[in-house]
Amino acid sequence: MTNALDGFDVKLLAALQNNAALTNAELGEVIGLSASQVSRRRQKLEEAGIIRRYRAALDPEALGLMVTAYVGVTLGAHSRENARKFRNMVTAMPEVQEAHTLTGDVDYMLKIVVPDLKALSHIINDELLPQEAVHHVRSSIAMETLKDDNLLPLK
Template identity: 85%
Template sequence: MTVALDGFDVKILRTLQENAALTNQELGEHIGLSASQISRRRQRLEQEGVIRCTRVSLDPDALGLAVIAYVGVTLGAHSRENARRFREMVTAMPEVQEAHTLTGDVDYMLKVVVKDLKALSRIINDELLPHEAVQHVRSSIAMETLKDDNLLPLS
């Protein structure tokens, strides 16, 4: 369901995407609304699910998480039960930053962040491949990150 947004809402969202730590006062000064107007709009955007949460963006390298891998997973048998079990496993893994169901040759694509290749090997060989629903796993390691801002394109 698409939520109706006016120009001020879009400005609020665009600004918060860049810096979610801004207070309502600071945000209001930037956009041209009072802090109370910002507060009401922000609360409405949260209640309507447009703003899902507020997060801090951490630097993986600074935390010793040097390997980013994209792991394609193909299930052996496609059933609701296999998909459910796989989904439960993946959502419980803190190393999996993103998990997407895909069309085409691969059923799932996982973005995995770990400290080294040994940790990636452990995830693939000890967690993914032994899972009863998994038939095939294929990984690609990111050599360099060119863009990682996760900012949605707001018009």
């Protein structure tokens, strides 16, 4: 069982994460393969979990989501229970697009997208800060987005 990705696979993945609306024939034209082979390779990549899902990328501003912010959260007493609560809350919040635990003095980094500053303020002051575990919150608003494609670099 050879599961290594060859050049075709890498090209295919690159094409698909750029534009998943292309037909197998068009993809084949781009990477130099027949449509049927594209179909087969695609299926394998999906089954292997390398292709996780297909998604429509929406325009935030067209939907009235004007504010993106990065919020660093520092927990106080690192009690297991409070931390668990915090994580559950954060992952359940639709405004939170990304949430990571970090090295260094800031424990969590959240990427938040909301319609306006009022909504951001509400999240920080009425949802995050009241949490028992939360000790300190530092938010920074994204003024200009230079890049936001989340495309993975394929060697």
